[in-house]
Amino acid sequence: MIEVTNATKRYGxxxxxxxxxxxxxxxxxxxxxxxxxxxxxxxxxxxxGLELPDTxxxxxxGRPLNDGATPHRDAIHAARLTTGYVxxxxxxxxxxxxxxxxxxxxxxxxxxxxxxxxxxxxLVVVARFPSDGLDRxxxxxxxxxxxxxxxxxxxMLDPSVLLLDEPLGxxxxxxxxxxxxxxxxxxxTLGKTVVLVTHxxxxxxxxxxxxxxxxxxRMIQRGDLESLRVxxxxxxxxxxxxxxxxLPSPPxxxxxxxxxx
Numbered sequence: 001m002i003e004v005t006n007a008t009k010r011y012g013x014x015x016x017x018x019x020x021x022x023x024x025x026x027x028x029x030x031x032x033x034x035x036x037x038x039x040x041x042x043x044x045x046x047x048x049g050l051e052l053p054d055t056x057x058x059x060x061x062g063r064p065l066n067d068g069a070t071p072h073r074d075a076i077h078a079a080r081l082t083t084g085y086v087x088x089x090x091x092x093x094x095x096x097x098x099x100x101x102x103x104x105x106x107x108x109x110x111x112x113x114x115x116x117x118x119x120x121x122x123l124v125v126v127a128r129f130p131s132d133g134l135d136r137x138x139x140x141x142x143x144x145x146x147x148x149x150x151x152x153x154x155x156m157l158d159p160s161v162l163l164l165d166e167p168l169g170x171x172x173x174x175x176x177x178x179x180x181x182x183x184x185x186x187x188x189t190l191g192k193t194v195v196l197v198t199h200x201x202x203x204x205x206x207x208x209x210x211x212x213x214x215x216x217x218r219m220i221q222r223g224d225l226e227s228l229r230v231x232x233x234x235x236x237x238x239x240x241x242x243x244x245x246x247l248p249s250p251p252x253x254x255x256x257x258x259x260x261x
Contacts, residue, residue, distance in 0.1 A: 001026040001161060001193045002047050007056030009042055009217070016042040017053065018217035029187050029194040031204040034214035035240075040197040041088075042217075044163045047195065048083055049076035083161040084154030088169060090146050092138040098149045099134040106156050123152040128182060144175040151183075162187075164196045168203070180206055201225070201241055213237060 002024035009017040017039050024030050024047070032040040045051040046058050049065045058065045060079040065072055092101050102123065103116045111119075124131045127148040138146055147167060154162060167183070168176045184207055187194050198204055204211050205225040213220045213228065221233040232238040 001061060002195075003059040004043070004046065004053075005057045005059070007046065007053040007058065009039075009046065009051065009053050016217050017046070020056075020217065020219060022212065022219060024193065024195055025210065026193050027191055028209040029196065029207055030210045030212060031208035032195065032197045032212050032214060033199065033201065033204045035199060037216075038214040039217040040199075040214055041165050043214075044085075044165050044195065044197060047163060048085060049079055081157065082159050083163060084157070084159040086150045086154045086162070086164045086167050088166045090138075090150035090167075092146060092149060092153075094138050097135050097137055098129075098141065098145075101138070101149055102134075102153045102156055104153065109157070119156060120152075123155060126155065126186065127152050142175070143171050144179055147171065147179060151186075159192070161193045162195070164194065166197055166199075169198070183207070213240065215240075 004020055004022045007017050007020045008015070020039075020043075022043075032043060034040050042051065046053060047060070049058070049060075049071065052058075052066045052069050052071055054069060057067070060075065061082075063072070063075040063078065065075050065079060092098075093104075096104070099120065102120060103111075106116050106119065120134065121131075123129070124134070129145065129148045129152065133141060133145055138149070141149065151167070154164075168179055171179065180203065187207070194207075196207055198207075208224070210222065211225060211228060212222045215236060221228055221237050228237055229241055232241070
Protein backbone atom coordinates (compact mmCIF):
# COMPACT_ATOMS: atom_id res chain seq x y z
CA MET A 1 0.00 0.00 0.00
CA ILE A 2 2.86 2.35 0.89
CA GLU A 3 6.48 2.03 -0.15
CA VAL A 4 9.50 4.10 0.83
CA THR A 5 12.72 3.72 -1.17
CA ASN A 6 16.12 5.12 -0.15
CA ALA A 7 14.42 7.91 1.81
CA THR A 8 16.42 10.43 3.81
CA LYS A 9 14.97 13.38 5.71
CA ARG A 10 16.99 15.99 7.60
CA TYR A 11 16.04 18.93 9.77
CA GLY A 12 19.15 21.07 9.73
CA UNK A 13 21.98 18.90 11.02
CA UNK A 14 19.59 16.33 12.51
CA UNK A 15 18.88 13.20 10.45
CA UNK A 16 15.27 12.10 11.05
CA UNK A 17 15.12 9.37 8.36
CA UNK A 18 18.37 7.78 7.20
CA UNK A 19 18.40 6.05 3.79
CA UNK A 20 15.33 3.99 4.67
CA UNK A 21 13.57 1.28 2.65
CA UNK A 22 10.18 0.16 3.94
CA UNK A 23 6.87 -1.17 2.66
CA UNK A 24 3.48 -1.22 4.35
CA UNK A 25 1.31 -4.24 3.50
CA UNK A 26 -2.28 -3.68 2.43
CA UNK A 27 -4.96 -4.73 4.95
CA UNK A 28 -2.56 -5.28 7.86
CA UNK A 29 -1.74 -3.37 11.05
CA UNK A 30 1.87 -2.24 11.11
CA UNK A 31 3.24 -0.69 14.30
CA UNK A 32 6.19 1.72 14.18
CA UNK A 33 7.97 1.25 17.50
CA UNK A 34 10.82 3.25 18.95
CA UNK A 35 11.98 5.96 21.30
CA UNK A 36 11.27 9.67 20.85
CA UNK A 37 13.31 10.97 17.93
CA UNK A 38 13.59 7.59 16.20
CA UNK A 39 11.72 8.83 13.11
CA UNK A 40 8.25 7.33 13.70
CA UNK A 41 6.16 10.48 13.32
CA UNK A 42 8.31 11.78 10.46
CA UNK A 43 7.60 8.57 8.56
CA UNK A 44 3.83 9.04 8.94
CA UNK A 45 4.12 12.54 7.52
CA UNK A 46 6.15 11.20 4.58
CA UNK A 47 3.54 8.50 3.96
CA UNK A 48 0.90 11.20 3.56
CA GLY A 49 2.98 13.73 1.64
CA LEU A 50 2.77 16.23 4.49
CA GLU A 51 6.56 16.31 4.21
CA LEU A 52 8.82 15.13 1.42
CA PRO A 53 12.12 13.28 1.72
CA ASP A 54 15.29 15.13 0.80
CA THR A 55 16.25 12.09 -1.24
CA UNK A 56 14.37 8.92 -2.18
CA UNK A 57 10.79 8.21 -3.22
CA UNK A 58 7.52 7.56 -1.39
CA UNK A 59 4.83 5.63 -3.26
CA UNK A 60 1.19 5.38 -2.18
CA UNK A 61 -0.86 2.66 -3.88
CA GLY A 62 1.85 2.49 -6.53
CA ARG A 63 1.91 6.22 -7.34
CA PRO A 64 5.02 8.26 -6.45
CA LEU A 65 4.27 11.21 -4.18
CA ASN A 66 7.51 12.95 -5.05
CA ASP A 67 10.50 13.22 -7.30
CA GLY A 68 13.16 14.04 -4.73
CA ALA A 69 12.03 17.23 -3.01
CA THR A 70 9.50 17.99 -5.78
CA PRO A 71 5.92 16.99 -4.88
CA HIS A 72 3.51 15.18 -7.22
CA ARG A 73 0.49 17.13 -6.07
CA ASP A 74 -2.19 15.05 -7.79
CA ALA A 75 -0.84 11.85 -6.23
CA ILE A 76 -0.59 13.49 -2.78
CA HIS A 77 -4.16 14.75 -3.06
CA ALA A 78 -5.40 11.29 -4.05
CA ALA A 79 -3.52 9.70 -1.12
CA ARG A 80 -5.05 12.12 1.37
CA LEU A 81 -8.56 11.41 0.12
CA THR A 82 -8.15 7.74 0.98
CA THR A 83 -6.31 8.20 4.31
CA GLY A 84 -7.50 8.97 7.83
CA TYR A 85 -4.86 10.61 10.02
CA VAL A 86 -4.94 10.95 13.82
CA UNK A 87 -2.17 13.11 15.24
CA UNK A 88 -0.86 13.04 18.81
CA UNK A 89 -3.53 14.02 21.37
CA UNK A 90 -6.20 14.14 18.66
CA UNK A 91 -5.61 17.64 17.28
CA UNK A 92 -9.26 18.72 17.56
CA UNK A 93 -10.20 22.33 16.83
CA UNK A 94 -11.27 23.75 20.22
CA UNK A 95 -13.73 26.27 18.71
CA UNK A 96 -15.70 23.55 16.88
CA UNK A 97 -18.11 21.05 18.38
CA UNK A 98 -17.40 17.34 18.12
CA UNK A 99 -19.93 17.16 15.27
CA UNK A 100 -18.23 19.98 13.36
CA UNK A 101 -14.75 18.51 13.94
CA UNK A 102 -15.82 15.12 12.59
CA UNK A 103 -17.67 16.52 9.59
CA UNK A 104 -14.97 19.00 8.54
CA UNK A 105 -13.54 17.00 5.61
CA UNK A 106 -16.99 15.91 4.42
CA UNK A 107 -18.21 19.51 4.32
CA UNK A 108 -15.07 20.52 2.46
CA UNK A 109 -15.89 17.85 -0.14
CA UNK A 110 -19.47 19.11 -0.54
CA UNK A 111 -21.39 16.33 1.22
CA UNK A 112 -25.04 17.09 1.87
CA UNK A 113 -26.29 17.56 5.43
CA UNK A 114 -28.31 14.35 5.17
CA UNK A 115 -25.29 12.33 4.05
CA UNK A 116 -23.17 13.79 6.85
CA UNK A 117 -25.80 12.97 9.47
CA UNK A 118 -26.16 9.43 8.18
CA UNK A 119 -22.41 8.89 8.41
CA UNK A 120 -22.32 10.41 11.91
CA UNK A 121 -25.03 7.98 13.01
CA UNK A 122 -22.83 5.11 11.77
CA LEU A 123 -19.67 6.42 13.41
CA VAL A 124 -21.07 6.96 16.91
CA VAL A 125 -21.96 3.26 16.91
CA VAL A 126 -18.56 2.19 15.56
CA ALA A 127 -16.65 4.38 18.05
CA ARG A 128 -19.04 3.79 20.97
CA PHE A 129 -19.50 7.52 21.40
CA PRO A 130 -22.60 9.01 23.06
CA SER A 131 -24.67 10.76 20.41
CA ASP A 132 -25.52 13.58 22.82
CA GLY A 133 -21.79 14.36 22.97
CA LEU A 134 -21.67 15.45 19.33
CA ASP A 135 -22.76 18.98 20.20
CA ARG A 136 -20.16 19.44 22.95
CA UNK A 137 -16.85 21.23 22.50
CA UNK A 138 -13.56 19.38 23.03
CA UNK A 139 -13.01 20.93 26.47
CA UNK A 140 -16.39 19.54 27.53
CA UNK A 141 -15.35 15.96 26.70
CA UNK A 142 -13.20 13.47 28.57
CA UNK A 143 -9.81 12.44 27.19
CA UNK A 144 -11.21 9.15 25.93
CA UNK A 145 -14.14 10.90 24.26
CA UNK A 146 -11.80 13.35 22.52
CA UNK A 147 -9.79 10.43 21.14
CA UNK A 148 -13.00 8.84 19.86
CA UNK A 149 -13.89 12.11 18.13
CA UNK A 150 -10.44 12.24 16.51
CA UNK A 151 -10.87 8.66 15.33
CA UNK A 152 -14.36 9.37 13.94
CA UNK A 153 -12.98 12.38 12.09
CA UNK A 154 -10.31 10.12 10.55
CA UNK A 155 -12.97 7.56 9.56
CA MET A 156 -15.51 10.06 8.23
CA LEU A 157 -14.68 9.58 4.54
CA ASP A 158 -14.32 5.79 4.97
CA PRO A 159 -10.60 5.78 4.11
CA SER A 160 -8.72 2.66 3.10
CA VAL A 161 -5.69 3.64 5.22
CA LEU A 162 -5.46 4.82 8.85
CA LEU A 163 -2.32 6.55 10.15
CA LEU A 164 -2.36 6.88 13.94
CA ASP A 165 0.38 8.83 15.72
CA GLU A 166 0.46 7.87 19.43
CA PRO A 167 -3.37 7.87 19.50
CA LEU A 168 -3.57 6.74 23.13
CA GLY A 169 -0.41 8.25 24.56
CA UNK A 170 -2.03 11.04 26.60
CA UNK A 171 -4.72 8.90 28.24
CA UNK A 172 -4.90 7.54 31.77
CA UNK A 173 -4.19 3.79 32.12
CA UNK A 174 -7.82 2.67 32.49
CA UNK A 175 -9.10 4.69 29.52
CA UNK A 176 -6.09 3.60 27.46
CA UNK A 177 -6.77 -0.06 28.27
CA UNK A 178 -10.43 0.23 27.28
CA UNK A 179 -9.68 2.06 24.02
CA UNK A 180 -7.00 -0.48 23.09
CA UNK A 181 -9.67 -3.20 23.17
CA UNK A 182 -12.07 -1.09 21.12
CA UNK A 183 -9.46 -0.07 18.56
CA UNK A 184 -8.28 -3.62 17.96
CA UNK A 185 -11.88 -4.78 17.49
CA UNK A 186 -12.37 -1.88 15.08
CA UNK A 187 -9.25 -2.76 13.07
CA UNK A 188 -10.32 -6.39 12.83
CA THR A 189 -13.84 -5.43 11.77
CA LEU A 190 -12.97 -2.78 9.18
CA GLY A 191 -10.02 -4.61 7.59
CA LYS A 192 -8.17 -1.39 6.72
CA THR A 193 -4.46 -0.79 6.28
CA VAL A 194 -3.35 0.64 9.63
CA VAL A 195 -0.03 2.20 10.62
CA LEU A 196 0.19 2.97 14.34
CA VAL A 197 3.03 4.80 16.08
CA THR A 198 3.88 3.99 19.69
CA HIS A 199 6.85 3.72 22.05
CA UNK A 200 5.10 1.04 24.12
CA UNK A 201 6.24 -2.54 23.55
CA UNK A 202 3.03 -3.86 25.14
CA UNK A 203 0.86 -1.73 22.86
CA UNK A 204 2.83 -2.79 19.79
CA UNK A 205 2.43 -6.46 20.69
CA UNK A 206 -1.31 -6.03 21.26
CA UNK A 207 -2.08 -4.35 17.93
CA UNK A 208 0.53 -5.40 15.42
CA UNK A 209 0.49 -7.89 12.62
CA UNK A 210 3.97 -6.52 11.98
CA UNK A 211 6.33 -4.52 14.24
CA UNK A 212 9.00 -2.19 12.84
CA UNK A 213 11.58 -1.13 15.44
CA UNK A 214 13.24 2.17 14.51
CA UNK A 215 16.27 3.97 15.90
CA UNK A 216 17.95 7.12 14.57
CA UNK A 217 15.80 7.03 11.44
CA ARG A 218 16.78 3.47 10.53
CA MET A 219 14.85 0.20 10.62
CA ILE A 220 16.65 -1.97 13.16
CA GLN A 221 14.42 -5.03 12.97
CA ARG A 222 11.02 -6.06 11.63
CA GLY A 223 8.73 -8.94 12.56
CA ASP A 224 6.35 -10.06 15.29
CA LEU A 225 7.21 -9.59 18.97
CA GLU A 226 8.26 -13.20 19.41
CA SER A 227 10.84 -13.02 16.61
CA LEU A 228 12.24 -9.76 18.00
CA ARG A 229 12.44 -11.27 21.46
CA VAL A 230 13.88 -14.68 20.51
CA UNK A 231 16.18 -13.52 17.70
CA UNK A 232 17.11 -9.87 18.33
CA UNK A 233 19.07 -8.49 15.38
CA UNK A 234 21.27 -6.28 17.58
CA UNK A 235 21.95 -5.75 21.29
CA UNK A 236 19.84 -2.57 21.00
CA UNK A 237 16.73 -4.63 20.16
CA UNK A 238 17.22 -6.79 23.24
CA UNK A 239 17.85 -3.75 25.43
CA UNK A 240 14.78 -1.93 24.07
CA UNK A 241 12.48 -4.88 24.74
CA UNK A 242 13.82 -5.33 28.26
CA UNK A 243 13.65 -1.64 29.21
CA UNK A 244 10.36 -1.96 31.07
CA UNK A 245 9.97 -1.51 34.79
CA UNK A 246 7.83 -4.18 36.42
CA LEU A 247 5.63 -3.53 39.43
CA PRO A 248 7.37 -4.38 42.69
CA SER A 249 6.41 -7.69 44.22
CA PRO A 250 4.11 -7.43 47.25
CA PRO A 251 5.76 -8.02 50.60
CA UNK A 252 5.62 -11.59 51.88
CA UNK A 253 3.28 -11.89 54.84
CA UNK A 254 4.09 -14.76 57.15
CA UNK A 255 1.09 -16.18 58.97
CA UNK A 256 1.53 -16.41 62.72
CA UNK A 257 -0.16 -19.31 64.49
CA UNK A 258 -1.70 -18.28 67.76
CA UNK A 259 -2.42 -20.95 70.34
CA UNK A 260 -6.02 -21.11 71.33
CA UNK A 261 -6.69 -20.30 74.97
